[in-house]
Every structure is written in structure tokens, then in C-alpha cells.
Amino acid sequence: MSKPVVICVDDEPLVLESLKIELKRVLGDACLIETAEGSEEALEIFDELQNSEEYEVALVLADYIMPGLKGDELLEHIYDRSPQTLNIMISGQADLEAVSHALRSARLYRYISKPWTPEDINLTIVEAVQRYLQDRKIETQAEQLYSLNQSLEQQIQSRTQELEQKMRELEQLSRLKDEFLHAVTHDLRTPVMGSLLVFRRLQNQACDPIELSRTMIDRIIESNQRQLKLLDSLLAVQLSEHGFTLSGEPLDLAKLVHEIELDLEPILSENQVTIEHSIPSELPLIKADAFQLRRVFENLITNAIKHNPPGITLNICATVEDQFLICKVEDNGIGIPEQECERMFERYQQGSRARRSLGVGLGLYLCRQIIQAHGGQIGVISALNQGAKFWFTLPIYETSST
Template sequence: MGKVAWMLIATPFTTVQSWWRKTFSAPTTDETTTLYRAWRNRFLWQRLRLWLWLALICLLSFTLRDIYGFLFSLKELESLPEILRTQRLVINIAMLLSILICFALHKTKLGRNRPDLLFLGSSWAISLASQLFATLRGFALPDAIGWSLLFLSQAILMPVCWIVHLLSQVGVLVYYFGVNTVLGLKTPVPEHPEIYSVTFLLYIFWFCAICDIGVYLYDRLQRSEFYARQELEFAYQKLKVAETKYRSIFENAVEGIFQSSPDGRYITANPALASIYGYSLAEEVTAHSTDIQQLYVDPNRRAEFVRLMEKYGSVSEFESQIYRRDGSIVWISEKAYAVRDEQGKLLYYEGLIEDITQRKQTEEELRVFFHAVSHDLRNPVLGTLMVLRNLLASPEENISISRSILERMIQSSDRQLNLINSLMEAHVSEVQGVVLQRQPVQLLTVVEAAIADLEPLLEQNQAKLTNLVSADLPLLNADPTQLWRVFSNLIVNSLKHNPPGLLLTINATRENEMIYCTVSDNGTGISQQQSDRLFDLYFRGANIRNSVSLGLGLYLCKQIINAHGGEIGVNSVLDAGSTFWFTLPIS
């Protein structure tokens, strides 16, 4: 029974204790941050100005009353002691002066930085002025009405920093009860000369307590709201940063990102997708692509896409050809999944689109390359093998070989060796880059050496070559062997892709700090589509007459010129000849 009784008593006590700690516990370090204190000081400083104006108006009204009572008799003032009736005006004027001083301090840097000190100063200047006057006159002044107005106005207009409110109240009460008790002063009212009574003490205590509790609770509420706003602002900033980050990923992604409706419309698209489809803006994709099926070269691909989505919920590496805005065709690879709501209803498709045209071209180039390897290397080996087997089939121990057979075998072996060397050089330049052995070079010497080495080939193709390179050109800091290869490859390339009787012209001129070199012919020319890919690895022209080629010559030319710090290109018109050009820096 005793244990049950103790539990019944302890339960409400524990509840009250918990409520007290929750309501009146000191704020934690996290709560009293610098940001909140700055806001509270600014709020206190702004409200302090309003309170000073209110105090000034209030004191002026009482001062006017005292002036009126001094000039004309007021019955309500006749009950006051003589000394208060005659000196009340002086006390009010002193308090007015103190308020004006507080106004001046309010505009200073000290007033802005420490409004709590200005609060205490202004409060004590008003409340202690009358107490000091009464002490000097030898009596105690229990100004309950003045204190009530003071404390209540402060609690209502400046409901923050409850400690400052408490200090302002304690300062006045300590002075009143302490100083008057020590000095033995009495009130000027004969009927009640004692400085305090039980009723007076209870009134002052509960009035101050109610004001301080109200200020504390309001301050706590403001602090909670402030931190709630800060957390909301912080969450908004995080959301904004996350949105910016993902928006940046969406806008700057290399792959096209899309959302499309089940009926075949693009809902959203990023700039990469717009670029793949040939548009300048992503908004143009959603505006013009109202039927995705029409974008596919094979219209059945969209139906296949939808079928796979319905069956598996996602697709990966779904490759198709599509039409761009200008009508050109590119290869794309789609990776997407179906987005559904909680009930399983299909909302839209979402995924990535990658332009794989380059990959498809590379695959085609590799196919051509393997065909070239199998053809250009296999055939000479088979021819040589047949000759050797025929010779080996002879019953004679000592076999004689004609010079023509040996020459054909040597030519075949040389072609194989040249092809293998070209493959190795292309691989090395692709991985390590072209290594240059620079030295002062006269361009005319390099060109004449290349022409001399190719003289038999020029005669065989009945070609005529004109060298317009001047000996007055400045020396180049270059690799003569690599430049010889460039001129040789360009000359051989022209001979290889044109019929006999070709006219070739080599020229070089100075343009600012560069030497501009050209190798021109009057041949069949090159289409724009071929010109765009002419310097790619393993690309072979359509008009090639000599099969011993892997499409490496022009690629190596580009690697060599780029290594020298120059550029290379071609200007050509079908049936009007071609001009291969490249630049070399002088210094």
C-alpha cells in the first residue's frame, strides 16, 4: 500500500518536474548561436527605440499634469505629501533628460552593438531617478504605479532577453529595500510609514514574475521559430544545391537524357539529346518530336522498343538508326526503363540515348581493315607459297630459279614488309605519338629528295611533277625524315587514286610565322564526304587502284604535321583535282 501511495504521489511530481525542465531549462549552446544572438540584438535595438519614444510621451503627459497641478489646483494631488507635490516636476524633468541621453546613445556604435546595456541604463535611469531624489530628501518612495508601467511596457515591447528584464527589476528593488532599510528611511505617508507590507511584496513579486515568465516564453518561442526558419532555409538551400547539381548533370551530360510518354512524345529532353537529333535547344525536341516512331529509319523499331518495355520493364543497348533534323542518319543506343505509379499504371519511359555513329563507323573501318589485311597480306603470301611448292615439286636435287621469279618474290616480300611496317608505325604513333628528331631543315632539299626517290613511280604512271618550292624560304626546325615521308605519302596518294598522265604541282610560301605547303593535282577529285574522313585511321578511298594499302599513309601524315605544331587538310572538287595542304611553324 505504501509503495502504491508513493507511486501516486511521485507521478504528478515527476510530470511537473519534467515540464519545468522542458519549459525553464537553460538554452543549449546549439540554440544560442551567433546568428540568433545577432538577430535578437537587432530586434532589441529596434524595439528599444520604440520604447524610448513611448516612455518620452508617457513622461511628458505626467509632466504636463504636474505643470497643470502646479498652476492650478488638482484635488487628486492634494492627498500627496507636500514634498512630492512640490518636487514632482523636478523628478520628471530629470527622467526626461535621462531619456534624451538614451536617445543619443541609441544612435551610437555602442548602442547598436550592446542594446542590452542600453536597456539596463535607460530602465535604471527612469526607475532610480525618483529613488535617488527621495533618498537625498530623506524618505522612501514606493513607486508601485511607476514600476508597473515600466516593467509592463518593457515586457510587451521588448519580450527578449529575460535576464536583462530581471536585472532591471532586481536593481530597482534591491536599491529600494536595501538602501532604505540600511538608512532607516520611512515613507512620507503618515498612515503607512513602513517601506513594505505583505500585500506590497506579493504584488511586486508576482507582477515581476509574470512579466519575466512572459518574456522568457516569448523569447523561447522566437528562438524556436528562428531555428525552424533557419532549418527550413538550410533545407531549401540544400534542395536548391541538389537541384542545381542534378540540373547541371542533366544539362551537361554527354548522353541524351529523356522522358517520353507511352503514346510516343518526348516530355523532357536535355541539350545532349537535342544535339544528337540536330536541334539547338532542348525545347525544340519536345515541341517538334510529337511522334517518336517517325524518327526511326525502320518504323518497326519503336514498336519493338515498346514490346520489350512491356515484357521486361527496361531495355539496354537498343540500337537503331534515326533521322536527324536535317535528314541525315545516325546510329543511337537507348537504355531506358518504364516508370509506373503505385498501382502499376505506366506513366512514362525514362532513359539515356547515346550517339554511337562513330562506333559503328569504327566497326565498319575495322571490318574493312581486316578485309584489307586478309587480302593484301594473304594474297602475296599465297603467291609466294605456290611458287615455292611448285619448285619443291621438281624431282631435281638442285633447283634453278629464274631471275624474274626471284624479282617477283622480292617485290611480294617488300610489299608485305611495307604493310607490316605501316601497321607498326600507326600503332606507335597512336599510343606514344610521333617522335621527332629536330634540326635546321631547308624545305627545298626535303622535297627534291622525295621527288628523286619517287621518280620511277612517276615514270610508271606517266605523271608530270612541277616543283615550285623556293630555296629562299627560311630554315625550319623540323625532322627532315618525317617531312620526307609526308611529301612522299601525298605524292603516292595522288598517283594511287588517279589515272595515268597526272599533273602534280608542289609549292610552299611563307604566311606570317608559318610555311604553307601544297601538293596539287588535276585528277578526279574527292567528294566532301570522303574529305571529312580522309585523314582517319584505316580509311581507304573509293577510287584506289592499288590494293596494297591499309589507309595509313594520310593518317601518319596528319600525326607528323600535328607533332610539328602545324595543320593539314585538303581542298577538292570532283572532276577538278585536289590540293593537299599543310602548315609548318618557322620557329
Template structure:
């Protein structure tokens, strides 16, 4: 790193040599002590130093010089570098000249000739110290301003993120509230109709009423179950408790739960998972993922359709896929599946209702277990939902 420079200006060579010698004995190790015999030369030299990116802590100038006087020199230097400290060293300065230097160049100090060496050295020491402190303060102020600007920007960004998140959740819960009304209205309507007209309703119709109530109850229960699990995940109350388990076992358990729905639509489900496959993840979360994906596949598959559950080794993970030959999705529907602010409710092939909440839950649970959920779908040709899980070692 280059030394900073202290400049001394006087038209008398003997004066310059004396000042240079006295200052170099004290400051020579840390600063270059440069001299100039005129205000014009000193100003040009000063500009050259600034162009090179150097700082000039102190400039000492005589007042009476041929051409440019000391007060005018210091004034122009102040305009170029306000932080440089200016000292007027002369025995013939007028009150007007000193006032000009004070008012227009912020003169640091006036020293009369002949000067005392100790006084000169102490004055320059204090000037250098003030210069360095001012530079440090300016740097800290700049850093603080930048930090404040950065923090303000982060606050604005975070506030906007929270606003969008809250707006999305508000909209999402309004959708949930709306969708909860439908099954409850159905339950209330059917049960009231049965209570008021029990004797007049034929037995065959009674069975249909009970089936409809059962169907609405299951739909509402599944919705509430997913909503509860999703709410717990949002508040951080659901923690990942990973362990080694067989995906085949939890898929078989869920198929038993969903068997009645699949059988009612005469849908064939082929579970092709390898019994030797072992994963390391939260078993309960992954059970929820499989249940939702298989339930959705049944919902959007036509009667007499097929569903296939497969697994493949993929690097350090296993990839599990639930594939159906149902109604599929267009690009717009597929792209909005995981957008909280979008209403992606679609009715199943037997007019089953849903909100898409289960898919949000699947995505979060898979990602919580270091996996990734992907979707491949084509309208009227079916859908494939795949997710990865770490292999158990």
C-alpha cells in the same frame, strides 16, 4: 543593399511604440522596424515588401484586433512567405487561436503580455538567426541541386561522347582488321603458289610473283607502321619534342624512300621547298606527315602525272602544300576523310589499297604541333593537302 524589415502589428499605439523602441535599440542598425495598427494594413504592407523583393525575417502580431485577428494574419502571411518567423504577442489569445497559428502558420513562439524586454529581444534574435540559417541552407541546397544537375548532365554528355568514340574506334579497327586480311591473303596465296609450282612457273612469271609479293609486303608494312604510330598517339605515348629543322631535308629523305613507287608510275615530283625555311616542331612527326601526304599523292596520281611540293610564309607560320593532278575527290569523300566511323578506303590509279589511317595520323600530328591541316580537291582534277607549322625564330 536595403535593410530587411521586422513588422510589429497591434491596435494599441502605446504597445507599438514600446515594441518599436525596444527592437530598434538592438536591431535598428541592421533592420527596419515597421509598425501597423491592423491586420489588413499589415498584410498589404507585407505584400508590398515582397513585391519589392524584400525579405521579412520576423513578424510580431497581437491576437485580439478589430477586423482580422492575429492568427488569421499570420496564416495568410505564412502562405505568402513560409520562411518568415511568426510571433504572437498578446494577453488574450485563446487556445483555439494559438492552435490555429501553430497549425496553419507554423507559429515560432507565443509571448504573453506584459512581456519582458530581454525575453522579447532574445526571442527575436533567435528568430532572425533561424531565418538566416534557413535562407542559407536553402541557397546551399539550390546550389547543390544545380551542381548535381550540371554534373549529371556532364556525365551524360561525356558518357555519350565516350560511347560514340568507342563505337567509332571499334568500327575503325574492324576496318583495319579487314584491310589487313587482303594483303596477307595475297602474300599467302602467292607464296604458296610459288612453293607448290616453282618448277613449272616460267622465269618471267616468277619475277611477276616476286614483284606482287614485294608490293603487298610494302603496303602491309606501311599500314602497320601508321597503325602503330596512331595507336601510340591515342594512348599518349607519343610526346611532342619540338626543335628547329629544315623541312627540305626531311622531304628529300622521304622522296628517296618513295622514289621506286613514283618511278614505277613515271610520276614527276617537283620539290620546290626553300632550303632557308626553318620550322619549330617535332621533326619525326612532320616526317610522318610528309611521307603520308606524298605517298597518297603518288597513289592517286595517274601514270605520267605530276606532284608539286611548295611552301609559303603565312603570318607566324609556314604553310606546306602537296599538290597532285590525280583523280581528286567529290565533296562527300572529302568531308568524310577525317571521320573515324566512315570507311574512306579508295584504290589508287594502279589499284593500290589504303585505309585512310595515314590522314588521321597527319591531322593529329599537325595539330599536336600547333598547326592546321586543310584539303582542297576536285574530282578528276587533283587534290592539294596543306598544313601549317610554326616558324623557327
């Protein structure tokens, strides 16, 4: 806190000098004592001190009868400037009306009649200074308490917002869990029920041994393969939550894509898919896990087949930008609503075009996990009836200089 100041105002220099000596003796170095021979000078001193960060006026001791502003008028100006400053009026000629005016308009702390004794002055001034310091201490503590309360309120509000956000996230997770369990139950139940119906028909046959047609065996195998694929996806998601362990090695992207096209040739032919690709053979190598990257391409290609009618064209291309390889898998199919594009890579998100899908919305989520584990990014650009362009980036393999 700044050093307190006592201003003594009287138009008699001898009175001022005696007051200053007496107050210095009583207050010592605890307060700065200033004197003024008139109200105008007192206000100038007051304003100068109040504008200083080093001092604050604790008390003004003013005579009543002075040239210019009288004592009660001066103290009213002081009160207007600084309500916390205590005011004392000294006079042997002030009437009750002047004292009453000072009490009302200047919050007069004390009135001392002349002639005063050193004991009266000392006791009153010391008490006033102590009162001022105590009030300022309480005011400072109140400000600190208010500031602390404001800070606590902000923290509580912030914490409440965080908890509300967490609650919304938990509700969202709960909803996703319910949707996920429903989807898994449906997708596992469907092939199981199909197999069960087949076996019951066989059970109802009278002959023994029972003959199975190759078509029936193929259907049972396909049904079980779908179940295995779903379970593999669930296991892959669980593992991805703890981070992929990549087996990074220098990889030729053009060669990898060509191998994937050969492996998917039966499903491509069945769905009359035309593959166009522009992957230059001179592309720089990438450091990637071939198995995991194959899963990304296979997911993007099979997704395009599942979510579009037969006869689409798929374009697979790659270019170099900065230190990254940008890969794109683009189709000319029915497209994806723009509002769904941002959510396509969330877990269990299938989107409105998943009419032919029996999955639970894990494929693109896994693609994102795999690409991010490689240090890249993945996204999609699409709109209804404008096809879909899936893209992802991969860091270029940098050979160490020898």
C-alpha cells in the same frame, strides 16, 4: 541569416511601450523590436524591413480594434507579403468571426485575450520567435538540399553524358579495330597466298632443281616488299602514339623536294605523272627531320598516284606566311567528296576513292602525326571532279642572333 524583427501594433501608446519593454527584457538583443500605432504605419515599417538585407520580420503582434485596417485585415496583408512571418492577434473585443477570418486568411499563430499577463506574452512571443527561427532554419536547409540535389543531378547528367560519349567512342574504336583487323588480314593474306600459289606450282614440277624465271622472282620480291611496307606502317603508327623523336636540323625544302622527285622518277614515269613545282630557291630554311618530312611528301605524292588514273599533273609549291612555310601538293585528279575531307587524316581511314589501294589507311594519319610533331598543321581541300589540294605548315627556322 538576417536579424529577426518583432513588430508590435496598437493604437494605445502606453500599451506599445509596455510591450516593447517586456519583449526587450525577454528577447534581449536576439531580436529588433519595432512599434506602430496603426496598420498603415505597421505596413510601412514591414515593407522597409523586408526590403533590407539586414533584417527580416519574424513576428507581427497586432491589436484587433484600430483606426483604419483592423487587426485581422492587417495580418492578412502581412501574410500576403510574407507567408513565413508569424502573426499574433491581441484583443479583448474581437469576436469569433474575426478570429476565424484571421485564422483562415492570415494563418494566425496565436490569439491572446486582453487583459494579458507578462507571463502569457513572454511565453507566447518566445515560443513564436523560436518557431520562426526553427522554420527558417529548416527552410534554409531545404533550399541548400534542393541546390545540392540540383547540383548532383547536373553532375550525374554531365557524367552520364560523358560516359555515353565514352561508350560511343569505345564502340567506334571497336568498329575501327574490327575494320583494321579485316584490312590487315586481307592485305597480308593476299601477297602470302600469291607467293604460296607460286611455290606450290614449283613444287608440282617434276624436275629437280627447279628453275625460276626472273619475272616470277620479281613478283615474289614485290609481294614481300608490300608486306614489309604494311608492317613498317603499323610499326610507325605504334611509335607515333608515343610521340615522334625528331632529329631537327636546318633544311632546304627545294633541295629536299628535288631529291624526292628523283627517287620517285620510276613510279612517276610508269604512271605518266607530270610534276610541276614552284618552290623558290630563296625560301627560308625550316627546322625539320628530313627523313620524316620525306615520308610526308612521298605519302602525298604516291597517294595521288594510287587514287587517280594515269596521266595526272602534280603541282608542288611552297610560300611563306607569317612565321610558317605553307607547302601544297595539288593534283588535277578525280577529287575527294567534301564529307570525307575532314576524316582523311584519321587512323585507318581510306575513303571511297581507295579502289586501287592495298593499304589500311595509315599514310595520311602518319602525315598528320609527323606534321603536328613539327609544330605545324595539315589539311585537304577537295571536291569530286575538282582534284585534291593537300597542304601543311612548318615553322620557319630562326637562327639565334650573335
